[in-house]
Amino acid sequence: MDDDTTDAMPWHTPVIEALRAGDHNRVADLDANGTPGFDGDKALGERLLEERGGVLSDLQEMLYACGRTGDNRAVLLILQGMDTAGKGGMVRHVVGHVDPQGVDHAAFGVPSPEEKRHHFLWRIAKALPRGGQLGVFDRSHYEDVLVARVRNLVPESVWSKRYDEINQFEHEIVGTGTVLVKVAMFVSLDEQKKRLRERLERRDKHWKYNPNDVSERPLWPAYQDAYQDMLDKTSTDYAPWYVVPCDRKWYSRxxxxxxxxxxxxxxxLDWPAPTFDIEVEKRRLAES
Amino acid sequence: MDDDTTDAMPWHTPVIEALRAGDHNRVADLDANGTPGFDGDKALGERLLEERGGVLSDLQEMLYACGRTGDNRAVLLILQGMDTAGKGGMVRHVVGHVDPQGVDHAAFGVPSPEEKRHHFLWRIAKALPRGGQLGVFDRSHYEDVLVARVRNLVPESVWSKRYDEINQFEHEIVGTGTVLVKVAMFVSLDEQKKRLRERLERRDKHWKYNPNDVSERPLWPAYQDAYQDMLDKTSTDYAPWYVVPCDRKWYSRxxxxxxxxxxxxxxxLDWPAPTFDIEVEKRRLAES
Known part of the structure; x- marks a missing residue:
């Protein structure tokens, strides 16, 4: 492989095949330490992240340019995953490659009292990216069929209907020209323990530690079921889920x-066509 | 200078002194090609941008961490300048060093019909950064004493009162814990012509070209007056202006x-103190 290649050659299987949710990557059997589709090691992975980050940045600039000239299309990255799976790092090290003015980031924590008074998709709809933007959701409406289900925050009669509501909602979003990239991030319980311990041991990581994360650990079997149902019921042709093993951060990135x-x-995409006469403008500029 | 130093040693004068608006950097006499306070060349400047970008990123992470634990403080970068001065590049290459989830970016173009029905500070107030965020304004409320004045969009009786209104508004913002970094970016008319020509000549830059930018060029003397008045009337102790020559992009960055x-x-700043008992949590985690 040449030093300046920007091919994704070390992928023996295209990532959209290797990671697409299906029978080959059931949650209960998932190897969170795996690198599906990829043959290289960490060093290659890190070099590739820089190279391909540049490609991502160029494409995003074209999307942004299109948006500035009225194109309604957008891309929305939805990051859903267990605590410590690396959602924040994904934003910093992947989304960080692109121009901040083209990024529309939203994080969804525990709903506010106002949000609770509305339908669960209300706060989501408000945060959808405008045309030309790369939207990023750190957690999403899927919390409402994960923690809401496992923690019994609403009765089953409520959360069980949400899968269809989500599919309909996403179908509408895709219809307006937004591509959804839905990423389910999985870390093993052992790796999670290691990461939580690091947060406890380092002064600069204490702020990332939440005692509740430990309380969630015994619930992992229930979460596995909830994640599997989510994948089964909401991975659609128009908005498929990708299952990303995250024990190796470089791989997930x-x-x-x-x-x-x-x-x-x-x-x-293509660069937008000029809406002015280039030769006329060259003359105007020369005379100015 | 060591390869891994992160000192700003090539600065013979601290940047806040060298660039602070005052008698030494009047708009009419400004050398937009200058590098006030800085002794190095472009190669050093570009290396320094990477080094110091890392320092900026670390500090921003600490601000973000504080914000996550209830600290109300924020930083707001206000970029105001002539077309082609490099506002977009500043966002990409300076703000681009920090974690996108800690950046709150807003661009202020021609006011929408709804915005026009409100006080000129209405849309600004709505976009102020939350605690912990690095806010970035690409243009700002200062448009309302620049283009609004030069293009007679409102009568003098209206825009002439806005300086005091802005000062009062900014005093309140600063009082809530937001530090304002107000940057006035200046490019020479010759350099502007070169940059506009490039936008006309490159397919991937056409989208950045606006015929109106050429129409503004003959108005530069009137803009100079408006910029100087803005600096004179709104560079305060609590929210000073910095005058940044921008013909050399590496310098401005x-x-x-x-x-x-x-x-x-x-x-x-410091890392937030833990709100939990570290030893208790270590035991809980070990048992989980």
Whole structure:
């Protein structure tokens, strides 16, 4: 492989095949330490992240340019995963490659009292990216079929209807020209313990530690069921889920970089045509 | 200078002194090609941008951590300048160093019909950064004493009162814990012509070209007066203006990087203290 290649050659299987939710990557059997589709090691992965981050950045600039000239298309990255799976790092190290003015980031924590008074999709709809933007959701409406289900925050009669509501909602979003890149991030319980311990041991990581994260650990079997149901019921042709093993951060980051590149390339973007006469403007400028 | 130093040693004058608006940098006499306070060349500048960008990123993470634990402090970078001065590049290459989830970016173009029905500070107030965020304004309320004045969009009786209104508004903002970093970006008319020509000549830059930018060029003397009045009337102790020559992009970028570092260091941040008992949590985690 040449030093300046920007191919994703170390992928023996295209990432959208290797990671797409299906029978080959059931949650209960998932190897969170795996690197599906990828042959290289960490060093190659880190080099590739820089190379492909540049490709992502160029594509995103074209999307942004299109948005500035009235194109309604957008890309929305949805990051859903267990605590410590690396959602924050994904934003910093993958989304961090692109121009901040083209990024529309939203994090969804425990709903506010106002949000609770509304339908669960109300706060989501408000945060959807405008045309030309790369939207990023750190958690999402899927909390409402994960923690809401496992913690019995609403009765089953409520959460069980949400899968269909989500599918309908996402179908509408896709219809307006937004490509959804839905990423389910999985870390093993052992790796999670290691990461939580690091948060306890380092002064600069204490702020990331939440005692509740430990309380969630015994519930992992229930969460596994909830995640599997989510994948089964809401991975659709128009908005598929990708299952990303996250014990190796470098792998999860190049995988999501490729998913975003794939989404942007699928838009078949081009630089917007000028809305002015170039020769006339050259003369005007020369005379100014 | 060591390869791994992160000092700003090539600065013979601290950037906040060299660039602070005053008698030494009047708009009419400004050398937009200058590098006030800085002794190095472009190669050093570009290396420094990477080094100091890392420092900026670390400080921003600490601000973000504080915000996550209830600290109300924030930093707001206000970029105001002539077309082609490099506002977009500043966002990409300076703000691009920090974690996107800690950045709150807003661009202010021609006011929408709804915005026009409100006081000119209405849309500004809505976009102020939350605690812990690095806010970035690409243009700002200062448009309302620049283009609004030069283009007679409102009568003098209206715009002439806005300086005091802005000062009062900013005094309140600063009082809530937001540090304002106000950057006035200046490019020479010759350099502007070169940059506009490039936008006309490159397919991937057409989208950045606006015929109106050429129409503004003959108005530069009137804009100079409006900028000077803005600096004279709204550069206050609590929210000073910095005058940044922008013909050399590398210079303007390291200058603004230093201004942001200075603002963040001035907050005297520390990592938030844990709100839990570390030893108790270590035991809970070990048992989980």
């Amino acid at each position: 190049i995988a999501v970089t490729e998913l975003l590149i794939e989404a942007l390339e699928g838009l078949d | 390291i200058a603004v990087t230093e201004l942001l570092i200075e603002a963040l260091e001035g907050l005297d």
